[in-house]
Amino acid sequence: MSARGALRVVGAAALALFAALAFTPLAGVLYRVLVPPAPPPEAAPAIVVLGAGVDEGVLTDHSLRRALGGVALFRRGLAPLIVMLGPGRRGRSEAEVRVRLAEELGVPSSALLADPRGSTTRDEARVCWEDLAPRGVRKILLVTGGQHMPRAAALFRRVGFEVVPAPVHDMPSDVDRPEARLEVAHDLLGELLARALGRVAERR
Amino acid sequence: MHTAFILLLVGLSTLAAALVARKGARRRLRSAAGKTLETVGLAAVFLLVNAVIGFSLTLLARAVTGAFFSLYLNDDVTILALSALQALLFQWWREPEEG
Numbered sequence: 001m002s003a004r005g006a007l008r009v010v011g012a013a014a015l016a017l018f019a020a021l022a023f024t025p026l027a028g029v030l031y032r033v034l035v036p037p038a039p040p041p042e043a044a045p046a047i048v049v050l051g052a053g054v055d056e057g058v059l060t061d062h063s064l065r066r067a068l069g070g071v072a073l074f075r076r077g078l079a080p081l082i083v084m085l086g087p088g089r090r091g092r093s094e095a096e097v098r099v100r101l102a103e104e105l106g107v108p109s110s111a112l113l114a115d116p117r118g119s120t121t122r123d124e125a126r127v128c129w130e131d132l133a134p135r136g137v138r139k140i141l142l143v144t145g146g147q148h149m150p151r152a153a154a155l156f157r158r159v160g161f162e163v164v165p166a167p168v169h170d171m172p173s174d175v176d177r178p179e180a181r182l183e184v185a186h187d188l189l190g191e192l193l194a195r196a197l198g199r200v201a202e203r204r
Numbered sequence: 205m206h207t208a209f210i211l212l213l214v215g216l217s218t219l220a221a222a223l224v225a226r227k228g229a230r231r232r233l234r235s236a237a238g239k240t241l242e243t244v245g246l247a248a249v250f251l252l253v254n255a256v257i258g259f260s261l262t263l264l265a266r267a268v269t270g271a272f273f274s275l276y277l278n279d280d281v282t283i284l285a286l287s288a289l290q291a292l293l294f295q296w297w298r299e300p301e302e303g
Contacts, residue, residue, distance in 0.1 A: 004238075004242055006245070007241070007242040007245035007246055007249070008238060008241040008242055008245060009245070010244075010245035010248050010249065011240070011241035011242055011243065011244035011245030011246075011247075011248065012241050012244075012245075013248075014244050014245065014247075014248040015241070015244055022207075023207050023211065053276075119272040119274070120272075176205055176206045176207055177206040177207075178206060178207055178210060190276075190279060194275075197275070
C-alpha cells in the first residue's frame with residue numbers, strides 16, 4: 001500500500017472512531033463497562049478527597065465536585081474528619097483552597113486536614129498513610145471520580161488502608177451531547193493510559 | 205436532540221456548499237474526499253508523534269531534574285488543533301505547485 005493509501009486508511013479509521021464516540025452512545029457504554037457502580041458509602045473514621053487540579057487558586061471542575069462530595073459525606077455524619085489533598089505550584093495549594101471552601105460550607109476547622117504533598121495518586125496514598133496511621137485510622141471513605149476509583153482504591157489498599165469507595169459522579173455517562181460524550185471518552189482514555197503506565201512502573 | 209441538531213446543521217451547510225459548487229468541480233468530489241482522509245490521517249499521525257515526544261520529554265525532565273512534571277501537560281486540546289494545522293501545512297507542502 002502506498003503512503004497516501006495508508007494515510008487514507010488511518011484518516012478513515014480516525015473519522016469512524018470520532019463519529020462513533022461523538023454521535024453514538026458508545027462512550028456511555030464504555031463508561032458503564034469500565035466503571036463499576038459503587039455500593040452506598042458506610043461510616044469510617046476519615047474521608048479522603050483526592051486531588052484533581054487547581055489553577056491559580058481556582059479549583060478545576062473535577063476538583064470542586066470531589067471537594068463537595070467530601071463535604072456532603074461529612075454533613076451526612078459518615079466521618080468526623082476530612083483530609084483534603086492536592087498540590088499547587090503558584091499561590092495556595094489545591095488542598096488549602098478546598099479546606100477554605102469546606103470551612104465556608106460549615107465544616108469546623110478541627111475536622112479538616114490539608115496535605116498538599118502528593119502529586120500523583122500513588123504519592124497521595126503514601127502521604128495519607130503518614131497523616132492517618134499515627135491517628136489510628138485504617139478505614140477511609142475515598143472520594144474521587146468514578147473512572148479513577150478502581151486504580152485509586154487499589155493504591156490506597158496497597159499502603160494499608162481499608163477503602164470504602166465513595167465516587168462522585170463527575171462525568172455524565174448517558175448523554176446526548178457530542179461534546180460531553182467526547183469528554184467521557186477522553187477521560188476514560190486518560191485513565192486507561194494511567195493504569196497502563198502504573199503497571200509499567202510496577203514492573204521496574 | 206443535540207446530536208440530531210449538529211448533524212442537521214452540518215448536513216445543511218454541506219448541501220449548500222454542494223449547490224454553489226461549479227458542475228465541473230462536483231466531479232472532483234471523490235478526489236477531494238480522498239485528500240481529506242489523507243489530511244485527517246496525517247493529523248492523527250502528528251497527534252501520535254506529539255504525544256510520544258511529549259510523554260518522553262516529561263519523563264526525561266522528571267529523570268534529569270528530579271522535580272515532578274505531570275503527564276497531564278500533554279493533555280491539552282490545543283495539541284489536537286496544532287496537530288491538525290501541522291497536517292494541513294504538510295499536505296499543502298507536498299502538493300505540486302499549480303501552473
